[in-house]
Amino acid sequence: MEIYPPHMSPKNKPSKERLCVSTPVAASQKPASPVMANQQEGAEREYMDDMENRSRRCNLRLTGLPEGLEGNSPTKFVGTLLLNTLGPVNFPSGIELQRAHRALAARPKPGQPPRVITMQFLRYQDKERALAPARQLGTLSHENNIIRLYPDYSFDLQQKRRRFDDTKKILREKKVDYRLVYPARLIRRGICFKWTVWRLHHVCARLRNLVGMCSRGQRYGFMQIRPPVFAPVCGDRRILDLFR
Secondary structure: OOOOOOOOOHHHOOOHHHHHHHHHHHHOOOOOOHHHHHHHHHHHHHHHHHHHHHHOOOEEEEEOOOOOOOOOOHHHHHHHHHHHHHOHHHOOOOOOEEEEEEOOOOOOOOOOOOOOEEEEEOOHHHHHHHHHHHHHHOOEEEOOEEEEEEEOOOHHHHHHHHOOHHHHHHHHHOOOOOEEEOOOEEEEOOEEEEOOOOOHHHHHHHHHHHHHHHHOOOOOOOOOEOOOOOOOOOOOHHHHHHHO
């Protein structure tokens, strides 16, 4: 005679038969379609890239500094360099760097450009205080060497932002104000370009409607407008002709 606890009856008794019955149900599930699998893989890749860029939010990249100039203490050298170049007025509490080092690559040969220096700030506010005056000045110099400061982005995000290079060049020639904001959006007078693949004639039609709205007296300033079909192939002159 079998005795069961008060909360268990013979009907609720676990058995091998019940476990065996549930096995074919899991095996009968159909695999995801290739389209859904590709969408899921793309979403996971974007999520991982976003997490990587978030982990670099306190980083900056320094280019143009000759090899070996930092000596044996690159962290201390870069902190002093930023104070002397950007001015101590921008850093009322000083600069605290957690680390600074050259790119993990082979030392360049004579005549080749020097490796990039990546630095990590202890505080995000100090990183913004360094990046803001560097953008205003454009180019910095140290011992007759032109150096520049850039945000530290992942490789995939750098490729997305580089696709706007031709468009930015044309906008600068036309003396048109624009902003390239994170992650990869080009904003010009309230119109936001987001890099995705879309048909060009749909985009041009949408742009004409927006330009017509602006011509009727509606002003958007620098508001971000992101309609679902607003994702042009940037760099095409047919799109930029709409802003002339």
